[in-house]
Amino acid sequence: MKSDLKLQAPKPFFERIRALPELRISKHLIIVMLLFWVYMFCAVYLERLTFWVIGFAAKSAGADWLDDFDIELLIELGLTVIVVIMTLICCRLIENRPLRTMYLTRRKCLPDYLGGMLLGFAMMTAVILIAWGSGAIRFEGRQPLRRPVIMILLVLGWLIQGLSEELTFRGWLMTSVGTHHALWLAVIVNAVFFALLHMN
Numbered sequence: 001m002k003s004d005l006k007l008q009a010p011k012p013f014f015e016r017i018r019a020l021p022e023l024r025i026s027k028h029l030i031i032v033m034l035l036f037w038v039y040m041f042c043a044v045y046l047e048r049l050t051f052w053v054i055g056f057a058a059k060s061a062g063a064d065w066l067d068d069f070d071i072e073l074l075i076e077l078g079l080t081v082i083v084v085i086m087t088l089i090c091c092r093l094i095e096n097r098p099l100r101t102m103y104l105t106r107r108k109c110l111p112d113y114l115g116g117m118l119l120g121f122a123m124m125t126a127v128i129l130i131a132w133g134s135g136a137i138r139f140e141g142r143q144p145l146r147r148p149v150i151m152i153l154l155v156l157g158w159l160i161q162g163l164s165e166e167l168t169f170r171g172w173l174m175t176s177v178g179t180h181h182a183l184w185l186a187v188i189v190n191a192v193f194f195a196l197l198h199m200n
Contacts, residue, residue, distance in 0.1 A: 017101050017179050024096045027180040029189075035094075036173050036193065043086050047079045070150050077157025083164040087172050095176065102171030117159065169194050 017023070026032050054075060091102055103112075131137045169190050178186030 014178050014183070017097060017175065020097055022096050024094065025176050025179045029177065029181060032176050033189065039086065039090060040197065043083045046086070047082050050079055050082065051075060070147070070154065074150065074153055074157050077154065077161045080161045080164040084160070084167055087164070087167045091172055101175055102167055104171070113163070117162075120162075
């Protein structure tokens with residue numbers, strides 16, 4: 001007896017997103033880009049405002065730990081949680097799409113993120129070794145690791161900061177543009193906006 005069941009190839013990613021009911025991703029590229037810049041303006045200034053409130057409270061309490069560059073950097077990295085939360089809100093409430101369209105899935109989420117982190121670490125190590133080998137950078141001795149706890153916390157902070165960028169640019173912006181436009185255009189818009197936000 002033959003089975004009528006046939007294996008079907010899964011639909012492409014953006015086709016599955018377009019098929020979602022009540023999707024609110026704009027088909028106009030200019031609107032998507034303007035929404036992104038309004039979002040980034042709000043996210044950055046909300047981060048700055050939160051940092052200012054923390055600094056003001058610390059100074060009022062007589063604490064001087066904000067004068068320490070490492071502590072200041074740690075707080076700034078931790079505050080990128082605000083960007084993560086705002087990105088998730090934009091995805092769910094404004095565009096009305098599930099979090100899996102931002103590549104957040106229950107299955108393999110942590111292994112994929114850790115694998116990407118290791119790949120990024122290997123690539124950055126290769127860049128530094130190439131720059132060192134070509135004479136572009138020099139190592140001038142080794143500073144002792146004075147505060148290992150702060151260093152571990154900074155690494156965790158950079159993980160959060162990296163997650164916020166991946167969610168904002170690849171998970172939200174590139175997916176929003178790619179849903180109604182060509183993939184190459186989504187990649188270019190994503191890359192240009194990412195570069196613009198890192199120019200200063």
